[in-house]
Amino acid sequence: FFLVSNANVLDYEITIVNRWGEIVFMTNNPNEHWDGRTGGQKCPDGVYFYTLKATVAGEQLKKHGHITLNSKQQ
Secondary structure, three states: OEOOOOOOEEEEEEEEEOOOOOEEEEEOOOOOOEOOEEOOEEOOOEEEEEEEEEEEOOEEEEEEEEEEEOOOOO
16 A cells, blocks of 8 residues: 555545556545555566645645565565
8 A cells, every 4th residue: 555644634636657657546634544446456576656636734845766566575
C-alpha cells in the first residue's frame, strides 16, 4: 500500500503513473490509498512515479518521487 498521512491536509491530489506516463491511480481523497492495482488488476512489477499536491497547515506542497512494485516474496 502507498498512502500519505492525512493530518491537516487540504486540497489533496495524488497521481501515480507507469513508466509510459499512463495514469494508474489518481485521487483527491486523502483517506484513499493505492494498493498496486489499476482497473481491479494488479499492476506489473516495476517503477511507478507519483506527484502529490496538497495544502498542509496553510502551506502549499508539491512532491514527486517513485515507487517500486515487487511482488516476489523474500
